[in-house]
Structure formats: structure tokens, C-alpha cells
Amino acid sequence: MKERNKTLDAGLRGLDCVGKLLLILIMAFPFFWMISTAFKTLAETLAFPPTMLPESLQWVNFTDVFKTISVGVYLRNSIIVCVFVVILQYFIIVPAAYSLSKYEFRAKPAFFALVMLGQMIPMQITFLPVYFMFSKMGMMDTYSALILPFISNPFGIFLLRQYFMQVPGEVIEAARLDNASDIKIMFKIMMPMAKSALITLGLLSFISNWNNYFWPLIMTSQEARRTLPIGIALLKDADNLQRWNLIMAGNLLLVLPMLGLYIVASKKIRNAFVYSGIK
Amino acid sequence: MRGTTALSKTERQERLKGYLLAAPAVVLLFIFTVYPLCYLIYRSLFGGNLITKDPKFVGLENYTSLLESKDFHQVLSNTLIYTAVTVVLTMVLAVVIAAWLNSKKNRRLNELVQTCIFTPHIISMVSVSTLFLWLMDSKNGLLNILLNALGFESFPFLASPDTALFSVALVTIWKGLGYYVLLIMAALQNIPTSVYEAAEMDDTPALKTFFKITLPMISPTILFTSVVATIASFKVFDSISVMTGGGPLNSTNTLVYYIYEYAFRYGKPGQACAAGVILLVFVCVITYVQFQVSKTRVHYQ
Numbered sequence: 001m002k003e004r005n006k007t008l009d010a011g012l013r014g015l016d017c018v019g020k021l022l023l024i025l026i027m028a029f030p031f032f033w034m035i036s037t038a039f040k041t042l043a044e045t046l047a048f049p050p051t052m053l054p055e056s057l058q059w060v061n062f063t064d065v066f067k068t069i070s071v072g073v074y075l076r077n078s079i080i081v082c083v084f085v086v087i088l089q090y091f092i093i094v095p096a097a098y099s100l101s102k103y104e105f106r107a108k109p110a111f112f113a114l115v116m117l118g119q120m121i122p123m124q125i126t127f128l129p130v131y132f133m134f135s136k137m138g139m140m141d142t143y144s145a146l147i148l149p150f151i152s153n154p155f156g157i158f159l160l161r162q163y164f165m166q167v168p169g170e171v172i173e174a175a176r177l178d179n180a181s182d183i184k185i186m187f188k189i190m191m192p193m194a195k196s197a198l199i200t201l202g203l204l205s206f207i208s209n210w211n212n213y214f215w216p217l218i219m220t221s222q223e224a225r226r227t228l229p230i231g232i233a234l235l236k237d238a239d240n241l242q243r244w245n246l247i248m249a250g251n252l253l254l255v256l257p258m259l260g261l262y263i264v265a266s267k268k269i270r271n272a273f274v275y276s277g278i279k
Numbered sequence: 280m281r282g283t284t285a286l287s288k289t290e291r292q293e294r295l296k297g298y299l300l301a302a303p304a305v306v307l308l309f310i311f312t313v314y315p316l317c318y319l320i321y322r323s324l325f326g327g328n329l330i331t332k333d334p335k336f337v338g339l340e341n342y343t344s345l346l347e348s349k350d351f352h353q354v355l356s357n358t359l360i361y362t363a364v365t366v367v368l369t370m371v372l373a374v375v376i377a378a379w380l381n382s383k384k385n386r387r388l389n390e391l392v393q394t395c396i397f398t399p400h401i402i403s404m405v406s407v408s409t410l411f412l413w414l415m416d417s418k419n420g421l422l423n424i425l426l427n428a429l430g431f432e433s434f435p436f437l438a439s440p441d442t443a444l445f446s447v448a449l450v451t452i453w454k455g456l457g458y459y460v461l462l463i464m465a466a467l468q469n470i471p472t473s474v475y476e477a478a479e480m481d482d483t484p485a486l487k488t489f490f491k492i493t494l495p496m497i498s499p500t501i502l503f504t505s506v507v508a509t510i511a512s513f514k515v516f517d518s519i520s521v522m523t524g525g526g527p528l529n530s531t532n533t534l535v536y537y538i539y540e541y542a543f544r545y546g547k548p549g550q551a552c553a554a555g556v557i558l559l560v561f562v563c564v565i566t567y568v569q570f571q572v573s574k575t576r577v578h579y580q
Contacts, residue, residue: 027395028395034410103293121312128319182296229403236409255406258403
């Protein structure tokens with residue numbers, strides 16, 4: 001009887017293992033296929049039966065991508081937008097969260113409601129009015145149009161407020177008695193206490209801005225201000241021949257930074273998303 | 280006397296500081312949330328095109344023409360079907376996989392599965408969409424080659440109006456699954472082990488334990504994540520824009536894509552804004568549900 005249980009157990013274990021390997025295959029294989037295709041010749045992508053690995057690595061695909069679309073410009077714009085959003089948002093959300101957690105004023109509930117509203121309303125609803133506003137002000141195709149709407153990150157204010165509320169009032173009182181200014185208190189006391197939240201927010205907004213397609217699609221029409229996701233979508237459309245090896249090579253340029261970041265800090269990134277999901 | 284005025288002075292200063300610190304965020308939130316919402320509703324009552332200086336007031340005409348349009352009916356039903364398929368399949372798969380990964384078998388493998396399954400979530404939807412365009416390609420796509428090799432007939436995926444919406448939903452599910460698995464696993468790990476002890480002593484079968492103990496314990500999280508997934512589905516745009524452009528035959532045209540096309544391709548911002556208001560109503564209803572859900576969540580704890 002015990003013997004049989006053991007074999008049953010081993011069998012179940014094996015089945016469990018096979019199932020999980022299959023799951024890994026389903027999630028990882030498309031990425032492998034993207035990388036493999038990116039290094040193939042056009043003939044190889046059309047070959048039947050398909051080959052798993054390219055016969056020789058076609059680095060020329062990447063130079064062809066640079067010839068077809070202005071990767072350099074897109075890449076520069078993507079980096080500028082991401083860096084500015086990540087840095088500037090702290091200047092907005094840290095004081096706001098500090099005010100919400102440590103100050104008393106009559107409009108505070110209204111301010112808090114405003115933050116909640118900002119968190120609730122997606123940009124897919126507000127984009128048309130913002131587009132009208134920016135085009136009236138001549139701000140289309142500017143970095144400001146790509147950066148400003150993202151720096152008052154309401155979720156960031158909400159999360160930081162929770163952290164700041166845990167800082168005991170006595171600590172702040174003591175600092176005030178030492179004649180520390182509010183700016184000093186924010187930098188020297190509040191921000192170190194919320195370090196993990198600040199890193200989380202930076203990571204999340206970097207990832208979402210790097211991947212953002214919708215907003216730059218609406219706000220830009222000139223090459224000079226387009227970001228990489230737009231570039232890759234254009235590459236797909238620009239290529240009537242459907243040279244999938246080229247398209248996948250371009251795609252890889254957009255994917256690799258995120259994949260690299262994920263390989264380096266996979267646990268940290270997942271924790272950041274759990275944070276943001278549960279609140 | 281002097282003491283109280285001095286106090287009220289610092290109090291006043293205190294209050295002023297509170298306002299000053301919040302001011303930049305308040306201004307930005309006003310410009311990018313409150314004002315656009317008001318303008319959206321206001322603009323939905325006017326006609327004209329993108330360059331008209333003084334559009335004509337038309338009252339509710341934009342709404343009535345939307346509600347009478349067959350295209351818009353299809354857009355609404357597309358959006359609702361897409362949402363239902365995506366949310367139901369994602370949640371069922373996420374709960375099953377999360378419970379599976381939470382079991383004690385093959386622990387080392389579990390970590391790897393978790394890492395892999397979450398990867399697509401941080402990749403741009405543009406990349407994922409182009410990748411699946413290639414995989415679902417009717418001539419040389421790997422998915423059909425695989426189906427044929429296994430003895431099945433080719434599946435039309437994005438080429439046929441009958442399957443395109445489902446194919447787009449499939450891509451969304453593949454991309455988002457890991458995120459929901461992660462959230463549900465976090466909920467599973469928060470269930471105190473003491474809850475299971477009684478069941479273990481009674482030798483209750485695993486399946487019964489799952490349905491009678493585990494599922495009720497994580498049901499608040501399931502409801503909450505369903506709401507998140509529902510709102511995300513209402514907002515779908517990137518995959519539609521990259522993979523199908525709303526086609527074939529309008530079969531994948533969803534609300535946000537419709538708004539975008541009506542404003543920028545057909546130059547009818549009034550009608551686009553009216554459709555935007557309808558999306559706003561959807562999101563408000565779902566958020567109200569979320570609010571009720573979070574109330575019951577408090578109940579459970």
C-alpha cells in the first residue's frame with residue numbers, strides 16, 4: 001500500500017513538473033522566436049519547415065533597421081521622456097504627499113479626493129481635451145506634452161502618503177526645534193524613510209513610460225519627437241514586404257532594455273507591481 | 280492675549296505651507312484631469328470638426344447619432360465581448376496557476392515559472408503585438424505551422440472577422456496573466472496556515488479544501504483584480520492599433536480605438552467626445568463596484 005503511494009507520488013510529481021515546463025515554454029518561447037527571427041535572413045523566415053536557429057547571425061538586420069527608421073532619434077526621445085518623468089515626478093509628488101500626511105488645512109479632503117480622481121480616470125478618457133488644449137497652445141510635438149501629464153502621478157502621491165504617515169510626528173517636531181526647514185525635513189527625514197517606495201515608483205514609471213505607445217501617438221506627428229514604440233509600429237507599417245526578420249530586429253531594440261532590467265532585478269520589479277496592485 | 284495671536288499666526292503659516300506644498304500637484308491634476316473631464320462633456324454637445332473655430336451647439340445630437348449608428352453598436356458589443364472573454368479567462372487561469380504554484384511540489388521550478396510568466400507584463404504592448412502578428416501570420420506564422428503539425432486545420436486568427444477579436448484577447452491574456460498570478464499568489468500567501476490545520480486533521484480532500492477554504496479566503500482579491508482587469512480591458516487600444524486597426528470588417532473596433540478614429544481620421548471631435556463620455560460612464564460604474572467590493576473586503580478581515 002505504502003509502496004503504491006510512493007509510485008503515485010512520483011508520478012504526480014513528474015506530471016506536475018511536465019505541466020510547469022510546458023507553462024514556461026508557452027511564456028518564454030515567443031521571446032526566443034523573436035530573437036531567433038531577428039537574426040535570420042528573409043529566406044529563412046519563409047522557409048518550410050521553419051528552422052529553430054538562424055544558420056548564421058544576420059547582424060545586418062539591425063543596420064537595416066537603422067536605415068529604415070530613425071532609431072537614433074526615437075531612442076533619444078524615449079530616454080529623454082523617461083528620465084525627465086522619473087526625476088521631475090519626485091519634485092511634485094514628494095511635497096504633495098508630505099502636505100497630505102503632515103499638514104492640516106481645510107481643503108485637504110478636497111485635495112485627497114482630487115488625487116483619488118486622478119488615479120481613477122484613465123488617460124484614454126482625457127486625451128482628446130488635452131490634445132485640444134496642447135494644440136491650441138502650440139505644444140504639440142514638444143517634450144512638455146510627453147512629460148507634463150505624467151509627473152503628478154496620483155498613485156505615487158497616494159503611496160508616499162502612506163509611508164510618510166508612519167513617520168512619527170515627534171521626529172518632525174524635534175527637527176523643527178532644530179530650525180530645520182521643510183525642504184530639509186523632506187530630504188533628510190521623509191525621503192530616507194520612504195526609500196523603497198521611491199525606488200518602486202521610479203521603476204514603475206520608467207517601465208510604463210518606456211512602453212507607452214498611446215500618448216506619444218496622439219501628441220506627436222513629427223519624426224523629431226516620436227518615441228521608440230511609435231517607431232517600431234511605423235517599422236511594421238513601413239515594410240510592405242513584411243520582412244519579419246527586420247521587424248523583429250527592431251522589436252528587439254524596444255524589448256531588450258526592459259528584459260535586461262528584468263533579468264537584473266526581477267524580484268524587485270515583481271514586488272513593485274505587487275505593491276501597486278494591492279495598495 | 281499675545282500668546283494666542285502668536286499661536287494663530289504660526290497656525291496660519293502652517294496652513295499656508297500645507298497649501299504651498301500641495302500646490303504644484305493640485306495645479307497639474309486640475310489641468311490634466313478635472314479640466315479635461317469638464318471639457319469632454321462640454322465639447323460632446325457641439326458639432327464642427329478639428330479646425331472649426333466656433334463649433335455649433337447641437338445639444339444631445341452627437342449622442343443620439345452614436346446610439347443610432349450600427350457601427351457604434353458593434354463597437355460597444357466588441358468592447359463588452361472582449362472584456363468578458365479577457366477578464367473571465369484571465370481570472371480562471373490566474374487562480375488555477377497561482378494555486379498550482381503555491382503547492383509544495385517542485386519548489387525550485389515554481390520560482391522559474393513565476394519569473395517567466397511575469398516577463399511579458401513589463402514588455403511594451405507594441406512589441407508583444409508585433410510579435411504575435413508574426414506568430415499568427417497566415418502564411419509563415421509559427422502557430423499555424425504548429426497546429427498543422429499536430430494534425431489540426433489552420434486557424435484564421437486575425438484574418439477572419441469571426442476569430443480576430445478572440446485572437447486579440449488571447450494576446451492580452453498571454454501578456455497580462457503573470458501580473459494577476461502574482462497578485463493572487465500574494466493573497467494566497469497571506470492566508471494563515473492555522474486555517475488549513477483543521478482541514479488537514481479531518482483528511483479533507485485537496486479539491487474540497489480549495490473550494491471550501493482557499494477560494495473564499497481569496498475571493499476579495501479575486502473580485503478586486505477582476506475590477507482592475509475590467510477597466511484595463513475597457514481601455515484597450517495599443518493591441519488593436521498595432522494588430523488589426525479595428526478590422527477586419529470592424530470586428531475588432533473597440534471604444535477607445537473608435538474615439539481615436541472619430542477624432543483624428545473622420546474629424547468629428549463632438550461625436551468622439553460623446554463616445555468618451557460613454558467610456559467615462561463605464562469606468563464610473565466599474566469604480567463604484569470596486570468601491571462596494573472594497574467594503575466587503577474590510578468585512579472579511
